[in-house]
Amino acid sequence: MSTDFKYIPIIDISPLLARCDDPKMAEDPGVYEVVRQLDQACREAGFFYVKGHGIPDSLIKEVKKVSHNFFQLQYEEKIKIKMTAATGFRGYQRVGENITKGVPDMHEAIDCYREVKEGMYGELGKTMQGCNQWPCNPPNFKELMEEYISLCKDLSRKILRGIALALGGSPDEFEGERAGDAFWVMRIIGYPGASTTNGPGPINDIGCGAHTDYGLLTLVNQDDDITALQVRNLSGEWISAPPIPGTFVCNIGDMLKIYSNGLYDSTLHRVMNNSPRYRVCVAYFYETNFETAVEPLEICKQRTAGAKKFERAVYGEHLVSKVLTNFD
Numbered sequence: 001m002s003t004d005f006k007y008i009p010i011i012d013i014s015p016l017l018a019r020c021d022d023p024k025m026a027e028d029p030g031v032y033e034v035v036r037q038l039d040q041a042c043r044e045a046g047f048f049y050v051k052g053h054g055i056p057d058s059l060i061k062e063v064k065k066v067s068h069n070f071f072q073l074q075y076e077e078k079i080k081i082k083m084t085a086a087t088g089f090r091g092y093q094r095v096g097e098n099i100t101k102g103v104p105d106m107h108e109a110i111d112c113y114r115e116v117k118e119g120m121y122g123e124l125g126k127t128m129q130g131c132n133q134w135p136c137n138p139p140n141f142k143e144l145m146e147e148y149i150s151l152c153k154d155l156s157r158k159i160l161r162g163i164a165l166a167l168g169g170s171p172d173e174f175e176g177e178r179a180g181d182a183f184w185v186m187r188i189i190g191y192p193g194a195s196t197t198n199g200p201g202p203i204n205d206i207g208c209g210a211h212t213d214y215g216l217l218t219l220v221n222q223d224d225d226i227t228a229l230q231v232r233n234l235s236g237e238w239i240s241a242p243p244i245p246g247t248f249v250c251n252i253g254d255m256l257k258i259y260s261n262g263l264y265d266s267t268l269h270r271v272m273n274n275s276p277r278y279r280v281c282v283a284y285f286y287e288t289n290f291e292t293a294v295e296p297l298e299i300c301k302q303r304t305a306g307a308k309k310f311e312r313a314v315y316g317e318h319l320v321s322k323v324l325t326n327f328d
């Protein structure tokens with residue numbers, strides 16, 4: 001974020017998607033217009049809504065519905081897929097178990113990651129080794145989520161082709177060695193309603209404390225009717241990202257900040273569910289290849305001559321250091 005934005009722009013990306021795998025996509029006026037809007041949104045807010053994304057509304061809704069149903073179960077039931085170090089930090093965590101900047105978050109969640117097989121990524125990959133743990137109800141929970149993940153992955157890749165053009169690169173800047181074998185994370189998150197935070201039990205109203213996301217691009221599928229996600233602008237004001245039916249909220253992660261040499265920032269955001277109702281959000285995080293060393297792109301260095309140069313980082317190291325400090 002580098003401005004005092006007051007709202008988060010909405011971008012209809014359908015012209016980009018229509019020409020996305022055409023090598024001449026950059027010459028298309030419709031694509032050009034989407035790229036211009038992406039560039040502006042990424043510079044000004046680091047956040048934007050996408051509509052015209054092509055993921056069926058029925059699937060988007062179903063994913064939230066089964067998530068609500070899971071969180072309504074008794075603790076004994078949810079704990080059957082408990083997240084532990086032995087499962088590569090995959091699975092269910094209770095309210096208060098996730099910690100942001102030292103403070104327990106008022107959310108429960110199921111964390112999922114791309115599968116990491118034994119020996120993959122050597123020593124670095126060890127922390128994340130494991131398979132996802134899925135609730136057994138409904139019986140198609142896993143299948144539904146895997147279908148959703150596959151569509152989110154494809155959509156993220158396509159949005160990044162637009163962002164690559166916006167940075168002045170070629171469309172496949174974030175493919176191949178950089179993100180051609182993208183790692184991904186998905187968090188199915190539940191935020192109890194505000195009234196349940198009175199009396200014994202949860203002790204603050206921060207659903208998720210201020211943080212930035214770790215990778216390239218996040219796709220947020222949030223419940224309709226509850227405004228809880230807030231994004232910080234340059235003056236430090238918290239700007240709401242209310243649900244807009246038919247859209248995803250997208251935001252830039254730390255790896256894209258580095259690639260762009262700070263042209264685009266990974267904007268701080270937090271979640272406060274002040275509504276009395278339980279809120280669900282399913283966040284999909286599209287990342288670089290696990291072992292890729294991320295450094296500012298040459299084209300971005302030229303455009304930011306003299307400005308701060310960001311340090312080289314390895315995504316997998318960044319993720320592991322976060323995962324190891326996210327839980328008590």
Ligand SMILES: N=C(N)NCCCC[C@H](N)C(=O)O
Pocket residue numbers: 098099100101185208211212213214215285322326
């Ligand atoms: N994979 C991603 N980006 N997860 C975002 C979680 C943010 C909260 C976490 N406790 C933290 O402090 O990072």
Ligand SMILES: O=C(O)CCC(=O)C(=O)O
Pocket residue numbers: 187189208213220222228229269270271281283
């Ligand atoms: O609940 C939300 O709207 C966003 C959650 C989030 O920022 C995250 O999980 O990284």
Ligand SMILES: [Fe+2]
Pocket residue numbers: 211212213269
């Ligand atoms: Fe986030």
